[in-house]
Amino acid sequence: MDVSSPAPLAEALADIVGASACLTAPADVAPFVTDYRKIYTGRAAAVVLPSSTDQVSRVMAWCYAHGVPVVPQGGNTSLMGGAVPDAHGGAVVLGLSRMNRVLEVDETNDTLTVQAGVTLAAARAAAEQAGRLFPLRIGSEGSCQIGGNLSTNAGGTAVLRYGNMRDLVLGIEAVLPDGRIYRGLRGLRKDNTGYDLKQLFVGSEGTLGIITAAVLKLAPLPRATSAAFVAVTDVEAAVQLLGEAKRVAGPAVTAFELISAPALALVRQYLGGVPSPLAQEHDWMVLVELNSGGAQQALDETLQQVLETGMERGWVQDAALAASLADVQHFWRLREEISDAQTRTGGSVRCDVSVPLSRIAAFVRKASAGVLALVPESRMVIYGHMGDGNVHFNPLRPARQTAADFLAAHHARVSRLVDDVAHGMGGSISAEHGVGVAKRDELANYKDPVELELMRQLKQALDPKGLLNPGKVLR
Known part of the structure; x- marks a missing residue:
């Protein structure tokens, strides 16, 4: 079949997913070809929105047979340009938003089975309705989807515990x-039958396969939460x-979140001057959260004990304890709004x-000195x-320089400097955002050359034509 023009391609794919789920009009395609931060923009021959794994399978089989690249897309919240096509215009974007059903909540097995297009917020809500917790927490939970979370190995604010x-x-x-369909939808905690x-x-960013459903672990729903916004003397004290x-x-x-003074100032300005939890300004702060299935008073007393010890030892300068859920x-x-504040500011x-925790203070010192x-x-x-x-070192x-001038003059050098420092301390240049x-x-x-070669061999074995999310992760 001739696929040199969009019409035959669109007709074939519309036969699979339905005419209303195969988009080709520029206005309909536009939201799918620009990333969340509006940094990466590409072109697509069509956008298809399948409603089942069978439809995904048929779309992929057709595209594979006709040499058409496919870019999988979840909620399109990637910060690394991993979910949008390139400028060539020959790719099909495959969005999973219609595959948004919660398939099963197994309260005995503590598992949640969902289609890949279920948003993180919906997955968390389904778990809570069953008296359970799905513990992944990300600021974009209302729009990011479970398939995308898996394909990028998402982290978030509760990785420390969960x-x-x-x-x-x-x-x-x-x-x-x-x-072909890999059918590994099993809720087993023990399965020692090979690879x-x-x-x-997980973490392959849609370059090896398109995740269509998943069985997720659930945890007990916490009964008590205690939190504090704490000023610390420096990162080592944190x-x-x-x-x-x-x-x-x-x-x-x-959770144990680090926040610098410029980060807090930026987000407060972005939010219209909302008050700081602390009476005075401090160079470094942490947000600490404890959760438990026990009594609230006992948990509050535990956090107070930690902070009192911190003050006695000179680590803590001030602290505001949450007195309510509103706090x-x-x-x-x-x-959570720091990221958006940066995006709006430009x-x-x-x-x-990421670096080993034992080296995080040294990393912040050395990288900061180098950038300044x-x-x-x-x-x-x-x-x-x-x-x-994991530190978002941004x-x-x-204040007196435009975003365009700053990025043009310094982006490459600053990024390389920070990555070099992290790598030199045994760290990673991408902790949770992907490649x-x-x-x-x-x-x-x-990356070690052997590591890279193994990655390329995996890609070649599963995608010998290089059609799935081309140009992402590996060139």
Whole structure:
């Protein structure tokens, strides 16, 4: 079949998914070809919105037979350009938003089975209706989808306690590039029958297969939550405070988020001058959250004990304890809106890095000094999930410089400097945002050659024609 023009392609795909679910009009296609931050924009021959795994399989089989590239897309919340097509215009975007059914909640097995297009918020709500918790927490939970969360191995604010998506999935169903279906939708915690194939698809950013459904782990729903917004003397003090929290509270420590003064100032301005939880300004703060199935008073007393020890040892300068759910929500709003505040302000070099917790203070010092030597008036917007070693180290343009001028002059050098520091300390240049297009060409600088070769061999084995999400992760 001739697919050199969009018409035959669209007709064939419309026969599979229905005419209303095959989009070709420019206005209909536009939302699917530009990323969340409006940095990456491509073109597509069509957008298809299948409603079942069978339809995904048939679409993939047709595209494979006719050499048509396919870009899988969930909620399109990627920060790395991993979910949009390139500028060539010959690709099909395959969106999973219509595959949005909760298939089963197994309260005895503590599992939740969902289609890939279920939003994270909907998955969490389904778990809560059953008196359970699905613990992944991300600011974009209302729009990001479970398939995308899995394909990027999403992390978020509760990794310290529950792990990332790789730790939260038991089974996966996925469609391979040639249309075959991998049927691994099992809710087993023990299955020692060879290679754990589902993990090939987790974190592969849609380059090895399209996840269509998953079995997720559930946890007990916490009965008590205690939180504090804490000023610490420096990052090293924050590390010490985390160690004390883990010693005293154990697994109740759910989140431990680092926030720099410029990050807090930026988000408060973005939110219209909302008040800080603390009476005075401080260079460094942490948001601490404990959760448990026990009594609220006991949990509050545990957090107070941690903070009192921190003050006695000089780690803590001030602290605001949440007295209500509204306080907890206010603390988290300040943390979770930092990313959007940066996007609206413009001119950030976004570095999503991780290092061993023991080296995080040294990383922040060395990377900050290096960036300020390059651009002395940079605002050091640093925040993130310090408890699991992940820091969003995002230098922001000087206030007097435009975003375009700053990024043109400094983006490449700042990004390389920060990545070099993280790598030199045994870290990663992408902790949770993935590789996509943004970090693809940098992998050769940091990945072991054997690692890269094994990745290429996997890609060749599963997608020999290179048609699934081409140009992402590997060139």
